[in-house]
C-alpha cells in the first residue's frame with residue numbers, strides 16, 4: 001500500500017513542520033523559514049506561526065505540501081516478538097520458570113538526570129494506568145536513580161545478581177545516549193563471562209529500537225513504553241536464555 005500525508009483532504013500531501021532559526025523575528029526571518037521549507041521539498045509552503053524566542057531566535061511552524069510517497073511494504077520496525085502477559089501470568093511465569101525472584105537493577109547513566117522515564121517503568125506508581133515493576137511480587141527491583149557511573153552500575157548488578165539491567169537515556173545532545181550505552185554494554189561484556197551477563201535493556205524517547213546490535217544491548221524500548229511490556233519481555237527473554245543454556 002502506498003500512502004501520503006493528509007492535511008485538508010485525503011492524500012493532499014500536507015505536513016506541518018516546526019523548527020527554530022538563530023535570527024530575530026522579522027519579515028526576512030519568515031522568508032528564511034520559507035526558503036528552508038522549499039529546500040526540504042515543501043511546495044507550496046506557508047509560515048503559519050512565527051514567534052521570537054529570547055534574543056535573536058525565532059520559532060516557526062510551516063505548513064506545506066510534500067510530494068513524497070511511502071510504500072508500507074518497505075517499512076521496517078521492531079515488532080513485539082514476545083507475548084504481552086498480565087501481572088498474574090508474569091508472576092507465575094517467574095516463579096515456575098526461574099524458581100526465584102527476578103532481579104532487576106535500573107539507573108540513568110552518564111550525566112543524565114531525567115529519572116521520570118525509568119521511575120515510570122520501575123516504581124510502583126508506574127505509568128498509563130499500569131503499575132511499575134516494583135509492584136510485581138516476583139520481581140526484586142533496585143533503582144539507582146540519576147547520574148550513575150557505569151562501574152558502579154556493574155558492581156551493583158553483580159552484588160544483586162541482576163537478571164537484567166535497565167538503563168535510561170533521555171538526553172541525546174552530541175549523541176550522549178549512544179556513547180553512554182556503548183560504554184555500558186562494553187563494561188558488562190568485560191565484567192561478565194558470556195552467558196552470565198545480565199540482560200541489557202535501554203530505553204528513552206529518542207532511541208532507534210532497531211539499533212540493538214550496534215549498541216550491544218539485548219533490547220531497546222522507546223517512547224510510550226509501559227511496565228507490563230518490559231516485564232513481559234524480561235520473562236520471555238530469560239526463559240529463552242534458560243532453555244538455550
Ligand code: B12
Nearest residue numbers: 112113114115116117166168171172173203204205224225
Ligand atoms: C522533566 C524534564 C526535565 C527535568 C527532569 C526531572 C527528572 N527527575 O527526571 C529537569 C528539569 C531536571 C530537566 C533537566 C534538563 N533537561 Co530536560 N526535560 C524534561 C522534559 C520536560 C520531560 C521528560 C519526561 O519526564 N518525560 C516523561 C517520561 C515518562 O517519558 P520518557 O523519559 O520518554 O520515558 C518513557 C520512555 O521513553 C521509556 N523509557 C525511558 N527510559 C527508559 C528506560 C528503560 C529501561 C525502559 C525499558 C524504558 C524507558 O519509558 C518511559 C515511559 O513510557 C523533556 C521534554 C519532553 N517533553 O520530553 C525535557 C528534555 C528531555 N530535557 C532536555 C534538556 C536539554 C535538559 C537540560 C540539559 C536543560 C539544561 N540546559 O539544564 C537538563 C539536563 C539535566 C541532566 N543532567 O540530565 C531536552 C533534551 C534535548 C536532547 N536532545 O537531548 C528535552 C527534550 C527538552 C527540549 N526539547 O529541549 N529536564
